[in-house]
Amino acid sequence: MLKKHFIGIIAIATVFNTQVIAQPSVFHPRLLHEYWPAHWICCPGVPASAYGVFHFRKTFQLDAMPAQLVIHVTADNRYHLFVNGHDVGRGPARGDTYNWNVETYDIAPYLQKGKNVLAAMVWNMGEYAPMAQISARTGFLVQADDPAWDVLNTNRNWKVLHDTAYQPCARETAARLHTYFVTGPGDAVHAANFPWGWEQTDYDDGSWLQAEDVPAAAVPAGVGSDNVWTLVPSPIPQMEYSPQRLQAIRLSSSPSGAFPVRDTFIQPHHPLTIPAHQQVRMILDQGQETVAYPVLVVNGGAGSNIRITYAEAAVDSNGRKGNRNEIKGKHILGLYDEFYPDGGNQRRFSPLWIRAYRYIQLDITTADDPLTVDDFYGIYTGYPFHRLASFASNDSSLQSIWNVGWHTARLCAGETYFDCPYYEQLQYEGDTRIQALISLYNTGDDRLMRKAIHDFYDSRTPNGLTQGRFPSHRLQIIPPYSLFWISMLHDYWMLRPDTDFVKSYLSGIQPILSWYEAHVDPAYNMLGPMDWWSFVDWAGTFPGGSPAGATDGHSAILTCQLIYTLHQAADLFEAFGYTDQAAHYSQLAFRLAQGVFTHCFDMQRMEMANTPEKQQFSQHASILAVLADVIPAQWQRQVMQNVLTDTSLDQVTFYFRFYLTQAMVKVGLGDAYVNQLNPWFDMLKIGLTTFAEKPEPTRSDCHAWSASPAYDFLATICGIRPAAPGFARVAITPHLGHLNHVVASMPHPRGMIRVEFFQDKKGKLTGEVSLPEHVDGYIEWRGSRIALQGGSQAIMLP
Numbered sequence: 001m002l003k004k005h006f007i008g009i010i011a012i013a014t015v016f017n018t019q020v021i022a023q024p025s026v027f028h029p030r031l032l033h034e035y036w037p038a039h040w041i042c043c044p045g046v047p048a049s050a051y052g053v054f055h056f057r058k059t060f061q062l063d064a065m066p067a068q069l070v071i072h073v074t075a076d077n078r079y080h081l082f083v084n085g086h087d088v089g090r091g092p093a094r095g096d097t098y099n100w101n102v103e104t105y106d107i108a109p110y111l112q113k114g115k116n117v118l119a120a121m122v123w124n125m126g127e128y129a130p131m132a133q134i135s136a137r138t139g140f141l142v143q144a145d146d147p148a149w150d151v152l153n154t155n156r157n158w159k160v161l162h163d164t165a166y167q168p169c170a171r172e173t174a175a176r177l178h179t180y181f182v183t184g185p186g187d188a189v190h191a192a193n194f195p196w197g198w199e200q201t202d203y204d205d206g207s208w209l210q211a212e213d214v215p216a217a218a219v220p221a222g223v224g225s226d227n228v229w230t231l232v233p234s235p236i237p238q239m240e241y242s243p244q245r246l247q248a249i250r251l252s253s254s255p256s257g258a259f260p261v262r263d264t265f266i267q268p269h270h271p272l273t274i275p276a277h278q279q280v281r282m283i284l285d286q287g288q289e290t291v292a293y294p295v296l297v298v299n300g301g302a303g304s305n306i307r308i309t310y311a312e313a314a315v316d317s318n319g320r321k322g323n324r325n326e327i328k329g330k331h332i333l334g335l336y337d338e339f340y341p342d343g344g345n346q347r348r349f350s351p352l353w354i355r356a357y358r359y360i361q362l363d364i365t366t367a368d369d370p371l372t373v374d375d376f377y378g379i380y381t382g383y384p385f386h387r388l389a390s391f392a393s394n395d396s397s398l399q400s401i402w403n404v405g406w407h408t409a410r411l412c413a414g415e416t417y418f419d420c421p422y423y424e425q426l427q428y429e430g431d432t433r434i435q436a437l438i439s440l441y442n443t444g445d446d447r448l449m450r451k452a453i454h455d456f457y458d459s460r461t462p463n464g465l466t467q468g469r470f471p472s473h474r475l476q477i478i479p480p481y482s483l484f485w486i487s488m489l490h491d492y493w494m495l496r497p498d499t500d501f502v503k504s505y506l507s508g509i510q511p512i513l514s515w516y517e518a519h520v521d522p523a524y525n526m527l528g529p530m531d532w533w534s535f536v537d538w539a540g541t542f543p544g545g546s547p548a549g550a551t552d553g554h555s556a557i558l559t560c561q562l563i564y565t566l567h568q569a570a571d572l573f574e575a576f577g578y579t580d581q582a583a584h585y586s587q588l589a590f591r592l593a594q595g596v597f598t599h600c601f602d603m604q605r606m607e608m609a610n611t612p613e614k615q616q617f618s619q620h621a622s623i624l625a626v627l628a629d630v631i632p633a634q635w636q637r638q639v640m641q642n643v644l645t646d647t648s649l650d651q652v653t654f655y656f657r658f659y660l661t662q663a664m665v666k667v668g669l670g671d672a673y674v675n676q677l678n679p680w681f682d683m684l685k686i687g688l689t690t691f692a693e694k695p696e697p698t699r700s701d702c703h704a705w706s707a708s709p710a711y712d713f714l715a716t717i718c719g720i721r722p723a724a725p726g727f728a729r730v731a732i733t734p735h736l737g738h739l740n741h742v743v744a745s746m747p748h749p750r751g752m753i754r755v756e757f758f759q760d761k762k763g764k765l766t767g768e769v770s771l772p773e774h775v776d777g778y779i780e781w782r783g784s785r786i787a788l789q790g791g792s793q794a795i796m797l798p
Helices: 147-152 173-177 400-410 429-443 445-458 481-497 498-503 506-517 555-576 579-600 619-627 632-644 657-666 670-676 679-686 709-717
Strands: 053-062 070-076 078-083 086-091 098-108 116-125 139-144 159-162 168-170 186-190 230-233 240-244 248-255 270-274 278-301 305-310 336-340 348-351 354-366 371-382 390-393 720-722 728-734 741-747 753-757 765-771 775-783 784-788 789-796
Touching: 053 139, 053 147, 070 086, 070 116, 070 741, 078 753, 086 098, 086 741, 098 270, 116 186, 139 147, 168 336, 173 400, 230 390, 230 720, 240 278, 278 305, 278 400, 278 720, 371 709, 390 400, 400 429, 400 679, 400 709, 429 445, 429 481, 429 709, 429 741, 445 481, 481 498, 481 728, 506 555, 506 619, 555 579, 579 619, 619 632, 619 657, 632 657, 632 789, 657 709, 670 679, 709 720, 765 775
Parallel strands: 098 230, 186 336, 728 775
Antiparallel strands: 053 116, 053 159, 070 078, 070 098, 070 139, 078 086, 078 116, 168 186, 240 371, 248 278, 270 371, 278 348, 278 354, 278 371, 305 336, 305 354, 390 741, 720 728, 741 753, 753 765, 765 789, 775 784
């Protein structure tokens, strides 16, 4: 662990190994079933739910160093914790007031004999909060695990300062971008009003106020009768933090034309001094999109102002992005922060919350004093996934898709899964299902998936549906996404040997399916008019993403997705002994399949229409009809061949290509997958460093629902899938297409799966497969199947 002293607005360790100090979030037995001794505290004289930034401090003496000192910490909205000036952690992980997450830290490594200070910056974005931020009111809580250290608990013995240096800015970002933007405001910080050194032991807090108790008890789940926050251990680890250097200065300009910016400015230890009365603009390029806390360090420059603008891409005068590598004739438009130096040395600015960007524009205006920019860099942050999977083939061009897919997935994973890091940072079931599969296949880390399943379970509304995105402080219901929550639970059941976890969420399935069942039109045995937002895909002919028949009834697409989910629900209920429910859902699926096939399948076209009128046809309808076995098995392959070749069909976008691939594999067309990757190659050709939300013109340049190749290279090309619940058995059905050599590996609950395949010109498959010990399965190739056992074995299939 690198321990570095900081003075600054937000201090961020250059190297931050959370595993040293972050503990599994488990409460001491005394904290499980009773009110906690600690009090929620706040700053007196400040409205409970207003925008505000606050500093809290608790000083204490130590005569001897403890081997361990565990504390539990949380806040509303958020906190940044320091011990003796050392950066310890951030939180809480986003949730809701019924599941308010608490992080656990062992702070012993940061303590010293004599005076010590426990300090935290706490903020509430108030009315400007990100959509994903649920809040009750401003509050801060520290609870010692061991009663011997209850002296550290938050109460009126803590001190607090209301930091007036901060104001929200860039509140007009959504209007300026002409799009949906809900990740919160920028930070405008006036250094002259900031309490520099507030987190250090030698800071004088004599003028600070005594903290005030919040009129709310600190209570864990299952305790209390008047709860504001119900406290639960955070189910995920601290985020990763690692330094990043900007890669290039793409533009530097000054109205006077007399101020050059050296290329070395973005390198460490190359300060840049801007004389008095200058205006300088720089466009800096990270080289690829990132999610980070930018860090700006300046000296002097009293009266200067610095604006830092973040963008995924430069845009032209019509708002078009074009090639993402090009900035000529374009400008930077997006969220920004502002910093106003006070003339002091080593003034450090970093925003309260993460920023997504490839490009940063620095606009600096100096007053009577020169300003020295001592350093400017980023601290990458995200969920601490460690990629265990690997993939390589004789077609080296696939490697870029493999790497960019994972990079996209990483930028869309933090304290929850994000749909996109720049515009929303919201966790949607439709996106999350794909993201969770990518996570499991690439890392084996299921903690964020488990949290997502739980988040959506707790989002349920009185009508039985989950919310379409959660956490969110505004209600949004997307009924098809409630079905994908069931699919996600089924995925987890198949891939993880954790039946207790799955069983605990089965109660959430029936209310969703009952809501759907109530919307079935018995005259057609199809879904009738649907409430809320029936989003399917951003297909060009789907208004608002909803297909024909969504509002007026009899949508084949929506009915087929319901049938697909009914089969998965029946599997789950049957496996857990709920045979009556399983039988009911199987029978309902059969009845609906008859209805939609009778009314919507076109025998001449061998395609599924979107509605019984057969005026519109889409890839989506036939894909879901195949996946749900609505179409007889003997016709499914022909239907999917038509889906791949009939350009008159409404086409799927990047998101729904995940389901296109699953349908191709189901009917034996998986070998065509490698030839279906042109949309991803096309994104790379226009300079995208992450995969976009939809085809051009796209809003978001980074959308993890488009990162499905990071799953399919393993699940489809290599063909590695579970053959039994819990991944107890492994099925390997390679779909190499034109590839003649593939080598890959992926994590399994019991170890690693490794494959190497060679395909000769006659289509013969040879190679080697290694399964974890005590795990068996089979490999199938063009109708031939051989058994596999734990350990390594050579394979040869004609």
